[in-house]
Amino acid sequence: KIGQMFMGCFYNGTPSPETVSRYHLGSVLLFHSSFAEKDKASVISQLKAINDICNIKPIIAVDEEGGTVNRISNSPSFRSEPFKSPREIFASGGMDAIIKDTHDKNAFLSELGINLNLAPVCDISQNPKDFMFSRSLGQNAQITSQYAAAVTKACLEDNIGCCLKHFPGYGNNEDTHTGIAYDNRPMSTFESSDFLPFLAGIKAGAPAVLVSHNIVNCMDSGAPASLSKEVHRILREELGFTGVIMTDDLAMQAIPSYTGGQDPSVMAFQAGNDILLTSDLEGGVAAIKQAVTDGTITEQEINERVLRVLAWKLQYR
Numbered sequence: 335k336i337g338q339m340f341m342g343c344f345y346n347g348t349p350s351p352e353t354v355s356r357y358h359l360g361s362v363l364l365f366h367s368s369f370a371e372k373d374k375a376s377v378i379s380q381l382k383a384i385n386d387i388c389n390i391k392p393i394i395a396v397d398e399e400g401g402t403v404n405r406i407s408n409s410p411s412f413r414s415e416p417f418k419s420p421r422e423i424f425a426s427g428g429m430d431a432i433i434k435d436t437h438d439k440n441a442f443l444s445e446l447g448i449n450l451n452l453a454p455v456c457d458i459s460q461n462p463k464d465f466m467f468s469r470s471l472g473q474n475a476q477i478t479s480q481y482a483a484a485v486t487k488a489c490l491e492d493n494i495g496c497c498l499k500h501f502p503g504y505g506n507n508e509d510t511h512t513g514i515a516y517d518n519r520p521m522s523t524f525e526s527s528d529f530l531p532f533l534a535g536i537k538a539g540a541p542a543v544l545v546s547h548n549i550v551n552c553m554d555s556g557a558p559a560s561l562s563k564e565v566h567r568i569l570r571e572e573l574g575f576t577g578v579i580m581t582d583d584l585a586m587q588a589i590p591s592y593t594g595g596q597d598p599s600v601m602a603f604q605a606g607n608d609i610l611l612t613s614d615l616e617g618g619v620a621a622i623k624q625a626v627t628d629g630t631i632t633e634q635e636i637n638e639r640v641l642r643v644l645a646w647k648l649q650y651r
Contacts, residue, residue: 335358335633335636335637335640336358336619336622336623336626336636337357337358337359337360337619338358338359338360338390338640338643338644339360339603339608339609339610339622339636339639339640339643340357340359340360340361340609340610340611340612340615340618340619341359341360341361341362341363341393341395341580341609341610341611341612342354342357342359342361342362342363342612342613342615343363343365343583343585343611343612343613344362344363344364344365344367344368344613345365345367345613346367347367347368348364348368348377348380348381348384349362349384351383351384351386351387351388352387354384354387354388354392355387355388357615357619358388358390359388359392359615360390360392360393360609360640360643360647361392361393361394361395361450361609362384362392362393362394362395363395363396363397363452363611364394364395364396364405364448365396365397365405366405366406366408366409368380368405369405369406369409369412370409371409371411372409372411373411373412374411374412374445374446377446377447378445378446378447381394381446381447381448382447385447390644390647391647393449393450393495393646393647393650394447394448394449394450395448395449395450395451395452395495396443396448396450396451396452397451397452397453398417398439398442398443398451398453399417399419399420399451399452399453399454399455399469400416400417400418400419400420400423400435400439400453401417401418401419401420401421401422401468401469402419402468402469403469404416404417406442406443406446407442412442413442417435417438417439418435419468419469420432420435420454420455420470420471420481421470421471421472423435424471424472424473424481429480429481429484432481432484432485433484433485433488436484436485436488436489436492437488437491437492439451440488440489440492440494441492443494444492444493444494449493449494449495449650450494450495450496450497450542451489451494451495451496451497452497452499452544453485453496453497453499454481454482454485454486454496454498454499454535455469455470455471455499455500456478456482456498456499456500456501456503456531456532456535457469457470457499457500457503457504457505457528457531458470458473458474458475458478458503458505458527458528458531459472459504459505460472460473460474464504464505465504466500466504466505470504474527475526475527475528475530475531476530478530478531479530479531479533479534480534481531482498482531482532482534482535482538482540483534483535483537483538484538485535486498486535486538486539486540487538487539490538490539493649493650495541495542495646495649495650496540496541496542497540497541497542497543497544497580498531498532498535498536498540498542498543498544499543499544499546499582500544500545500546500548500582501532501543501544501545501546501559501565501569502524502528502529502532502545502546502550502553502559502565502568502569503524503527503528503529503531503532504546504548505517505519505523505528514547514549514558514588514591514592515547515548515549515588516548516549516551517548517549517550517551517552518551518552519550519552520552521552521553524550524552524553529573532569532573532575533573536573536574536575536577540577541577541578541646541649542577542578542579542580542609542646543569543575543577543578543579543580544579544580544581544582545559545560545565545566545569545579545580545581545582545607546558546559546560546582547559547560547582547586547588547589548588549592550562550565553565553568557592557601557605558588558589558592560581560582560584560589560602560605560607561589561592561598561601561602561605562605563604563605563606565605566579566605566606566607567606569606570606577642577646578608578609578642578643578646579606579607579608579609580607580608580609580610580611581602581607581609581610581611582611583611583612583613584598584599584602584610584611584612584614584618585612585613585614597614597617597618597620597621599612599617599618599619599621599622600621600622600625600630600631603622603625603631603635603639604630604631607639608639608642608643609643622636
């Protein structure tokens, strides 16, 4: 059950089937190293071997956003040219072009055996100086909301998982890969702007939402969003999301800086996340096991999260 709540982040190549099976991993996140200097046939074979060894097949995920974040299509053996950024596609062909690109990308991923793309990016940024600008649509809240809904619907049609990110909205914050980012914007900004693309994606049926590591002072000045019970309460109760909530990578520098180097998995679970992203599977799994042993977490709480994950997986059978 614990393994099903983890998405292993494998930065140094595709994990062996034995590794995935040993941890009973619910999800696997692959990066460029899994595709560099390989071809379609070898990747298809590797992912099939992972599925074959697992009693409960894992979700196989990538970040294939288009533009600056492409894990697979940057390799010429997989595609003649990388997927373009949503901003570039929208500028040239509007929402119809976005929908076509999403269907093309879904077919591309599905052929390889990948069933979750960690996209669309729902963050609103219109300032080229923002960290998230290059990954955003670069439009206002209304158009970004249309984009989130359109991508979600296209993914549902293709039976490919999608994930709205990075809740509650990245805005103009710093890069949390390298340290803690503080968001000092008022709640009114989120309610009138940042929340809207997430709401649109949720109403369109998005199965998952990924929470950022920003410390959003108007919601919880004491914890990164990914570790904040209040941020998760807002997502569940005020935005009405009933699907799977996942963290951003818990190994990103914003988190160890906040936790003093302690494993954050228990805090992330207690905040309300269903799936915990980490490259430190040994530490994360051990921390959750210990929390169950000492009564910090109950098995009933784990059951509730795992059932939500398994219900999502049933969509891809």
